[in-house]
Amino acid sequence: MMRRRTTLLTGCTALVLALGATACGSGEPVSAGGGDGDKALNGQTVSVAGVWSGSEQKNFQKVLDAFTEKTGAKTEFVSTGDNVSTVVGSKIEGGNAPDVVMVPQVGVLKQFAEAGWLKPLDKKVQGTVENNFAEVWQNYGSVDGTLYGLYFKAAHKSTVWYSPEALEQAGITPPKTYDAMLKDGRTISDSGLAAFSVAGQDGWTLTDWFENVYLSQAGPEKYDALAAHEIKWTDPTVVKALTTLGELFKDKQLVSGGQKEALNTDFPGSVEKVFGPEPDAAMVYEGDFVAGVAKDQFGKNIGTDANFFPFPPVGDGEAPVVSGGDAAVVLKDGKNAEAGMALLEYLATPEAAAVWAEAGGFLSPNKELDLSSYGDDVTRATAESLIEAGDSVRFDMSDQAPAAFGGTQGKGEWKILQDFLRDPSDPKKTAAELENAAAKAYGN
Numbered sequence: 001m002m003r004r005r006t007t008l009l010t011g012c013t014a015l016v017l018a019l020g021a022t023a024c025g026s027g028e029p030v031s032a033g034g035g036d037g038d039k040a041l042n043g044q045t046v047s048v049a050g051v052w053s054g055s056e057q058k059n060f061q062k063v064l065d066a067f068t069e070k071t072g073a074k075t076e077f078v079s080t081g082d083n084v085s086t087v088v089g090s091k092i093e094g095g096n097a098p099d100v101v102m103v104p105q106v107g108v109l110k111q112f113a114e115a116g117w118l119k120p121l122d123k124k125v126q127g128t129v130e131n132n133f134a135e136v137w138q139n140y141g142s143v144d145g146t147l148y149g150l151y152f153k154a155a156h157k158s159t160v161w162y163s164p165e166a167l168e169q170a171g172i173t174p175p176k177t178y179d180a181m182l183k184d185g186r187t188i189s190d191s192g193l194a195a196f197s198v199a200g201q202d203g204w205t206l207t208d209w210f211e212n213v214y215l216s217q218a219g220p221e222k223y224d225a226l227a228a229h230e231i232k233w234t235d236p237t238v239v240k241a242l243t244t245l246g247e248l249f250k251d252k253q254l255v256s257g258g259q260k261e262a263l264n265t266d267f268p269g270s271v272e273k274v275f276g277p278e279p280d281a282a283m284v285y286e287g288d289f290v291a292g293v294a295k296d297q298f299g300k301n302i303g304t305d306a307n308f309f310p311f312p313p314v315g316d317g318e319a320p321v322v323s324g325g326d327a328a329v330v331l332k333d334g335k336n337a338e339a340g341m342a343l344l345e346y347l348a349t350p351e352a353a354a355v356w357a358e359a360g361g362f363l364s365p366n367k368e369l370d371l372s373s374y375g376d377d378v379t380r381a382t383a384e385s386l387i388e389a390g391d392s393v394r395f396d397m398s399d400q401a402p403a404a405f406g407g408t409q410g411k412g413e414w415k416i417l418q419d420f421l422r423d424p425s426d427p428k429k430t431a432a433e434l435e436n437a438a439a440k441a442y443g444n
Contacts, residue, residue, distance in 0.1 A: 151327050165305075207396070212311045308382070413437065
């Protein structure tokens with residue numbers, strides 16, 4: 001379950017899926033061929049690789065099935081796990097490159113483009129992307145001014161999910177500041193549940209914790225500079241953010257099972273600790289995709305059994321809005337790159353986004369998607385806030401970094417922050433380790 005993170009279809013979308021008609025909304029329609037049994041891509045197969053597994057893979061398959069219904073092309077999906085760059089690189093070397101990759105990190109997209117692996121998006125797809133997506137999403141999909149990536153799935157990573165029942169029993173309401181969140185967490189702990197479930201087994205969740213604290217505390221200019229490695233990780237702002245985060249990590253009242261148990265808890269497990277049959281904690285910080293797990297795996301009704309509050313501002317800072325996303329790219333070495341480009345043309349439409357929006361556990365950065373496609377008010381509100389943030393959204397910092405630093409299990413930032421969770425006593429030492437790893441990965 002990854003980031004790397006609903007029961008209504010609009011009438012137009014339902015009609016499209018039934019008839020294979022022109023897509024609703026702006027942008028060019030995907031060609032569906034000349035009629036019954038004569039679809040443009042009949043007999044072709046598009047291979048797609050991505051990080052998704054479990055309910056996310058199942059729901060993306062519904063999108064791929066809708067593409068098949070529309071065009072006649074079959075699809076094959078391969079789950080790469082978190083190490084997408086390593087898996088895709090080995091497939092290219094082995095002469096078995098997929099046609100399309102759903103890339104979960106800006107840094108990996110840049111790495112693929114600089115290695116010469118990617119086809120630029122053709123004019124038709126570019127036109128649809130320009131019509132349907134804010135400029136910030138186009139920029140994150142571009143390298144040196146060339147558009148390679150289409151951001152199909154977005155994540156709102158400034159959401160703290162909670163059990164309304166647990167907060168009510170503790171007599172508290174969703175906090176408005178970071179300090180109040182920790183104070184309320186201790187009150188929850190006194191009532192019998194730990195405050196937070198922390199998924200320390202997955203290093204990417206710890207980078208998300210850091211990024212929200214850092215963006216709020218240090219501000220967007222410093223955030224951008226650190227993301228580009230224009231300032232060092234030994235900067236006092238980094239040490240301050242680590243110190244702030246360390247106060248939470250070392251507090252056994254706040255972290256379910258303490259640091260040791262957190263390091264043995266993966267992301268789905270962290271959601272289960274709050275929304276599963278035997279809850280251990282009242283809150284879990286992660287992106288909007290928590291809702292998909294709570295709903296699909298634990299049968300929770302989003303809005304009543306599970307809800308969220310925005311990640312609160314730290315100190316004198318503003319409340320952070322951190323996003324992430326998965327970009328579709330077409331590989332030059334894929335056996336069917338032309339059909340792969342047709343898939344991206346489809347994924348750029350609001351019609352494609354509506355399929356997953358109906359299934360749940362999904363946000364689209366496509367501003368032409370009708371918000372009624374989301375099946376509950378909580379997801380609808382989250383999606384609306386992401387669209388309204390427009391170009392002020394700050395993309396997940398670790399996802400902008402080279403994969404060796406910000407996107408590889410057991411290495412770089414993921415591993416160093418896991419070590420910090422284990423022992424948060426020396427933020428300066430952790431900052432120095434982060435800088436050492438970043439300097440190697442960025443080459444400066």
